[in-house]
Amino acid sequence: MADIRILTETELRRCVTLDLPLVDVIENGFRALADGGVVMPPVLSMAIEAHNGEVDVKTAYVPGFDRFALKISPGFFDNPARGLPSLNGMMILLSAKTGLVEAVFLDNGYLTALRTAAAGAVAARHLAPEVETAGVIGTGAQARLQMQAAHLVRPFARCLVWGRDARKARACADDIAKATGAGVEVRTDIATLVAQSQLVVTTTPATTPLITADMLHDGLHITAMGSDQAGKTEITPETLDAATLYVCDRVSQCATMGELRAARAQGRMTAPPPELGRIITGRTTGRTAAHQITICDLTGTGVQDTAIANHVAAQSGDAGTVIST
């Protein structure tokens, strides 16, 4: 009845990479979210405790995009012991006019990693005015990608890395140096890293906060992207309160699985915070002076998935395998 294009991770890596056009694509997703008309249901989340796993499904219809994505993200945390990655997944691209499946991206989480990093760059572009030194907390794949993405919009000269494991921090620093050309150094305590950075990105699955209010300083911007589940938190509620401006990707998501959740559980941050898309489109005032302190809480939205999936469709030409159904 229809042709469905299947692309593997290898094929997707050839079509789409972390670059400025992708950052613009994701920024357009945030704009669309602010423009209204977006339909973004709550994340479908299923825990499989018997196998220490979970699966999340995100989707969003975005007016102006011909197709919408539906993304499946499994996380199975006993996988590393089996020699398999914890995170996986795929995206499905459907026509927004007919609901027909147009493509299946067997990306093993690659597109999610890219769109998450690109969202970090969007936040830096709009909230981190001057970045000589960027700091990253955490040493995983997103630590590398967040710094690579931030460097596209704020080409910092120096980068600082903190991680619990010194060897992993060193390896992460080396990779960031290679990807960005910046001078990259490891810091053994978070307070020093934050003190020396104008942009800090937190990328950990921490369940007790790493950043405290006493670390804040004039001109600092923090993007917190690690917390994407109730129970995770990287920044104390006092820190959110103490910042000049706290911004969400989506308030409803941050309140249930971002930094806002823990703050509200303590009775703080009760007023509705602004969303990044409203700042990008000028509907809400963002940072107004270089000395202000800003925090952006990114939980990851279905809009970002729809944005990157449409970008892939535009970029992939006749790559992949076509299956006629």
Added chain:
Amino acid sequence: MADIRILTETELRRCVTLDLPLVDVIENGFRALADGGVVMPPVLSMAIEAHNGEVDVKTAYVPGFDRFALKISPGFFDNPARGLPSLNGMMILLSAKTGLVEAVFLDNGYLTALRTAAAGAVAARHLAPEVETAGVIGTGAQARLQMQAAHLVRPFARCLVWGRDARKARACADDIAKATGAGVEVRTDIATLVAQSQLVVTTTPATTPLITADMLHDGLHITAMGSDQAGKTEITPETLDAATLYVCDRVSQCATMGELRAARAQGRMTAPPPELGRIITGRTTGRTAAHQITICDLTGTGVQDTAIANHVAAQSGDAGTVIST
């Protein structure tokens, strides 16, 4: 990293058909739901009003099944004017141990149609003791499949069909006759059809009820499978109240999108009704006498999808296309 098997609708039709083994597979799904340990999150539902469309995502982890399904069901109701079917969709089969995607079933809704019909047969097997005549309300694909499925477990001699459109009712009757070998007649009013049937299956997207309490008679069993969205209803609340026994596939779903929703909106049916799986496993008393009147409300569960998807995996051998990721 892994091999993913892709099967098209044509390939799936060769592997899996509506037969007694499939009815048993779906019955085992209902059993598992009653046995406990099933994780079945609420349906993810997104309406795209701009294009008169919607998409639903269902999933369920069922202990004892090695894999779980994630099903995407789009319904786009302007499609027929474009020469396309309204309903579509696909299923993804993931390992319950690792979360890895094992197979993609590009079934265009075929597996959903089968598992929905098989659930009707399960309800008939446990709640409709003697069926000389079966009646079906509605003339779509499910009307045909429901009668075909019911005939597997209750090989009725006569079948009655009612539809708003006489020509469609005639065509549906002819198809049911061909599939079951029963004598099939069209009835022009619902009351007559119900009066002459021991089993009635309602398969319409009605938003005002078609079956009223005065139509009930001794020995009748009704399976209502049309209502799967808030706003749809095929049976009046008084009718549910008047039956000896009202049974849900899943109470939480029936209360939000099945017949129970409208009844509770009127303050009726406030006690928790039994679920079909608990009757099958003997945990709850079902029908205890031939003269009783029973109603089963089927909204369709992720457990049924996981059950049929595992069945397909077991049946499909090396059919389809394998993509190495």
